[in-house]
Amino acid sequence: MNKQHFFIIGGGNLQYNFAQKAKDFGFSVHIFDYDDKCKCRTIADYFHLVSIDDKDKIFTIAKEYKPVGIHTVATEQGNISACFAGEKLGLNTNSYLTALNTTDKSKMKKIFNANNIPNAKYLEINSVSDINDINIKFPLVVKPSDRSAGRGVSLARSKKDFKAIVEFALNESFNKKVLIEQLITGKQFSVETISCGGRHYVAAFTEEYLLDGSDDFIETQQMIPARLSNEQKSRLKDLIMKTLNAFDIKYGACHIEVKLTQDGFKMIEIASRMGGWRDVMIKSAYGIDYNELLINSLLDKQPNFNHLDKNYALVKMIYTQQDYDFYLKIKKEKPQIIIQDEVKEYKNKTPKSLIDNQGFYYIQISKSEDIDYFIVGGGGGGCS
Numbered sequence: 001m002n003k004q005h006f007f008i009i010g011g012g013n014l015q016y017n018f019a020q021k022a023k024d025f026g027f028s029v030h031i032f033d034y035d036d037k038c039k040c041r042t043i044a045d046y047f048h049l050v051s052i053d054d055k056d057k058i059f060t061i062a063k064e065y066k067p068v069g070i071h072t073v074a075t076e077q078g079n080i081s082a083c084f085a086g087e088k089l090g091l092n093t094n095s096y097l098t099a100l101n102t103t104d105k106s107k108m109k110k111i112f113n114a115n116n117i118p119n120a121k122y123l124e125i126n127s128v129s130d131i132n133d134i135n136i137k138f139p140l141v142v143k144p145s146d147r148s149a150g151r152g153v154s155l156a157r158s159k160k161d162f163k164a165i166v167e168f169a170l171n172e173s174f175n176k177k178v179l180i181e182q183l184i185t186g187k188q189f190s191v192e193t194i195s196c197g198g199r200h201y202v203a204a205f206t207e208e209y210l211l212d213g214s215d216d217f218i219e220t221q222q223m224i225p226a227r228l229s230n231e232q233k234s235r236l237k238d239l240i241m242k243t244l245n246a247f248d249i250k251y252g253a254c255h256i257e258v259k260l261t262q263d264g265f266k267m268i269e270i271a272s273r274m275g276g277w278r279d280v281m282i283k284s285a286y287g288i289d290y291n292e293l294l295i296n297s298l299l300d301k302q303p304n305f306n307h308l309d310k311n312y313a314l315v316k317m318i319y320t321q322q323d324y325d326f327y328l329k330i331k332k333e334k335p336q337i338i339i340q341d342e343v344k345e346y347k348n349k350t351p352k353s354l355i356d357n358q359g360f361y362y363i364q365i366s367k368s369e370d371i372d373y374f375i376v377g378g379g380g381g382g383c384s
Contacts, residue, residue, distance in 0.1 A: 003026060003027060003028040003045075004026075004027055004028065004067070004068040005027065005028050005030060005046075005065045005066065005067040005068065006022045006025070006027035006028065006029055006030065006067055006068060006069045006070075007030045007032065007058070007061075007062060007065075007067045007069070007070035007071070007082070007085075008022060008029060008030065008031055008032070008040070008070075008071065008072060009032050009052045009058065009070070009071070009072040009075070009078035009079075009081050009082045010031075010032065010033060010040075010052050010072045010073075010074075010075045010078040011031040011032070011033035011035065011038035011039065011040035011041055011044070011047075012033070012035075012038055012039060012040070012075075013039050013342065014073060014074040014075075014276045014277070015031075015039075015040055015072065015073055015074065015075075016039050016040055016043075017279050017280065017291055018071075018072075018073045018274075018279070018291050018294070018295075019031060019040045019043055019044070020043060021289070021291035021292060021295060022069075022295060023043060023045075025295055027068070027069075028045040028046065029043070029044055029045050029046070030044065030045065030046040030047075030048060030061075030065065030067065031044035031046070031047050031048065032048045032050045032051075032052060032058055032078075032081075033047075033048075033049070033050075033051075033052065034049065034050070034051040034052070036049050046065075048061060052072070052075060052077050052078040052081055053077040053078075053080070053081060054081070055080065055081035055084040055085060058070075058081050058082075058084075058085050059084060059085040059088055059089075062085045062089055063089070066089070067089075067091070068091075068299070069086075069091060069092070069295065069298040069299065070082045070085055070086045070089070070091055070093065071086075071093070071252060071273075071294070071298055072273060073253070073273055073274040073276075073279070073291075073294070074273065074274060074275065074276040074277075075273070076103045076146075076147075076271065076273070078273075079099050079102075079103065079271070079272060079273040080096070080099045080100065080103060082099075083095060083096045083098065083099035083272075084096045084099070091298070092196075092197075092250075092251045092297070092298050092299065092300050093250075093251055093252070093298070094248070094249060094250050094251055094252060094272050095248065095250075097248075098247055098248050098249065098250075098272055099272060101247055102247055102254075102270050102271055102272040103146060103271070104145055104146045104175065104177075105143065105144075105145045105146065105179055105269060106124055106145040106146075106175075106177050106179065108269060108270065109122055109124075109179065111246055111247060112243075112246075112267055114246075115242065115243075115246040117239070117242060117243055117246060117267050118239075118263075118264065118265070118266045118267060119266055119267040119268070120141070120181040120182045120183070120184045120266065120268075121136065121181070121182040122179050122180060122181040122182070123136065123179070123180045124145070124177060124178070124179055124180075125166070125177075125178050125180060126176060126177055126178075127170070128163060128166055128167055128170065131162060131163060131166055131180075134180060136180060136182055137182075138156060138157060138158050138159070138162075139155055139156060139157045139158075139183045140155070140156045140162070140180050140181065140182065140183065141153065141154075141155055141156075141179075141180075141181040141182075141183055141217075142154050142155075142156050142162075142165045142166055142168075142169045142178060142179070142180055142181075143169060143178065143179050143181070144169045144170075144172045144173035144174075144177070144178060144179075145173055145175055145177035145178060145179055146173060146174050146175050146177070147172055147173060147174070151172050151352075151353045151355070152168060152169045152171075152172025152173065152353075153169070153217045153353070154168065154169065154217075155183065155217070166178060166180075184259045184261055184266050184268075185259075185261065186259040186260045186261040186262070186266075187207075187259065187260045188207075188208040188209075188210065188257065188258070188259055188260075188268070189205060189206060189207060189208060189226050189228070189236070189257070189258050189259075189260065190205075190206040190208055190222070190255055190256060190257045190258070190275060191204070191205055191206070191236065191237075191240050191254075191255075191256045191258065192204040192205075192206060192224075192253065192254075192255060192274070192275060192278050192282065192290070193240065193244065193249075193253065193254045193256065194252070194253055194290075194293045194294065194297055194303050195244060195249050195250060195251055195252060195253075195254065195297060196251060196296075196297040196300065196301065196302050196303060197250065197251070197300060197302070198245075198249075198250050199302065200240075200241055200244045200245075200249065201303055201305075202237055202240065203253075203278075203282055203288060203290060203293065203305070204224045204225060204226075204278070204281070204282050204285065204286065204288075205224070205225055205226035205228055205233060205236070206222050206223065206224050206225075206226055206275075206278070206281070207222065207223040207224075207226040207227065208222050208257070209221045209222070209223075209375065211319060211351070218319065218351055218352075218353060218354060218356075219317065219354050220316070220317050220319065220323070221314055221315060221316040221317060221375065222277065222281065222314065222315050223281075223312060223313065223314045223371070223375065224278075224281045224282060224284075224285040224286075224312070224313050225285055225286075225307075225309060225312070232260070235264065235265065236258065236265050239258070239265050239267070240256055243256060243267065243270055244270075247270060247272065249272060251297050251298055251300075252272065252273065252274075252294060252297055252298060253273060253274035253275075253278075253290070253293075253294050253297075254270060254271065254272050254273070255270075255271045255273065255274060255275030255278065256269070256270045256271070257269050257270075274290065274294060277315040277360070277362070278290060279291050280313070280315070280339070280340060280362050281313040281314070281315055281362065282313075283313075284311060284313035284339055284362065284364040285309075285310075285311050285312065285313040285364075286307045286308055286309065287308045287310075288305050288306075288307070293305060309367075310366070310367065311364050311365060311366060311367060312364070312365045312366075312367060312369075312371050312374075313362065313363070313364050313365075314362065314363050314365070314374060314375070315360055315361070315362050316360060316361055316362075316363065316374075317354070317357035317359075317360045318343060318344075318346065318357055318358045318359045318360065318361075319351045319356070319357055319358065321346065321348065324343075324346035324358070327341075327343060327359075327361060330363065330374075337363045337364055337365055338361055338362070338363055339362045339363065339364050340361065340362045341359070341360070341361035341362070342359050342360060342361070343358070343359030343360070343361055344358045344359045346358055
């Protein structure tokens with residue numbers, strides 16, 4: 001019997017577990033990546049040396065093989081291509097429009113406001129000269145409209161560096177649009193969801209931490225489960241369901257970031273794909289196979305899962321000497337809590353975004369232990 005084909009857009013480290021799960025399902029797995037030495041090539045049944053943003057080429061190949069599913073995790077451009085081809089083939093994906101709306105922050109903000117979803121006030125500009133008309137008070141968050149992983153995102157504290165920061169964001173943006181946002185203060189969380197046929201489920205609430213002393217909003221670590229009260233979880237879940245419906249999410253995972261402010265939860269952004277590292281964290285904290293839920297949703301099978309709330313799971317990124325030293329300390333004193341690590345030899349350099357990390361590692365900790373020691377120990381910064 002011939003195996004059914006399954007397409008995965010992107011072949012890097014963050015796609016590896018998803019690709020392996022597709023193989024466990026018995027599919028012939030196709031990997032698309034511009035890097036012929038990418039990690040997923042080692043397990044691919046078919047490897048296509050095609051850039052993940054070449055949606056037309058991916059669709060042409062999909063017409064030939066007729067995959068039963070096409071998807072990606074942890075990449076915006078891969079998500080756009082997957083939804084473009086999947087919609088044309090009639091597969092269980094979100095629409096191409098949904099992929100665009102959950103990638104382009106300009107489109108995203110318009111949908112937030114049209115649906116009364118609380119978010120930061122903002123202005124959109126297309127050139128440096130537009131900053132002359134800005135009348136929002138500093139500090140301001142400046143971000144490219146269509147980038148992810150914190151690329152090009154900076155905090156402008158005053159007029160002194162505002163022009164240079166805007167120029168930096170414009171250079172990072174593909175569509176040459178930049179958002180100027182009011183700074184929202186409060187604790188930062190993300191919500192990991194799974195959807196099937198327009199029905200939505202929360203898989204996890206995540207605490208997110210940012211690098212101390214940096215104005216570039218660099219995430220240093222993330223933890224599941226987030227320490228929220230039942231009442232806070234209920235309010236946040238209501239906001240998430242409203243958001244998923246506003247963006248016409250039908251299938252797959254979403255990664256949604258919010259701030260808990262004095263006035264309640266406010267939306268930062270939504271991505272209609274799995275967040276990086278979330279599958280390992282959810283498995284470690286709850287015993288839930290997020291990749292299995294994701295593939296089943298793409299096969300139009302409603303998820304069935306329970307949260308066994310026994311552990312804390314953290315992923316910790318390495319940017320500083322303090323981060324690296326703490327990793328070595330844990331590896332020596334408590335190696336049993338490190339469930340996976342991909343850490344490079346540390347070199348002193350200044351990070352500008354999440355992709356500048358020098359490795360990461362996952363730890364699993366019993367809820368009976370002092371979790372704050374592991375959060376603070378790596379120079380993790382505030383949950384801000």
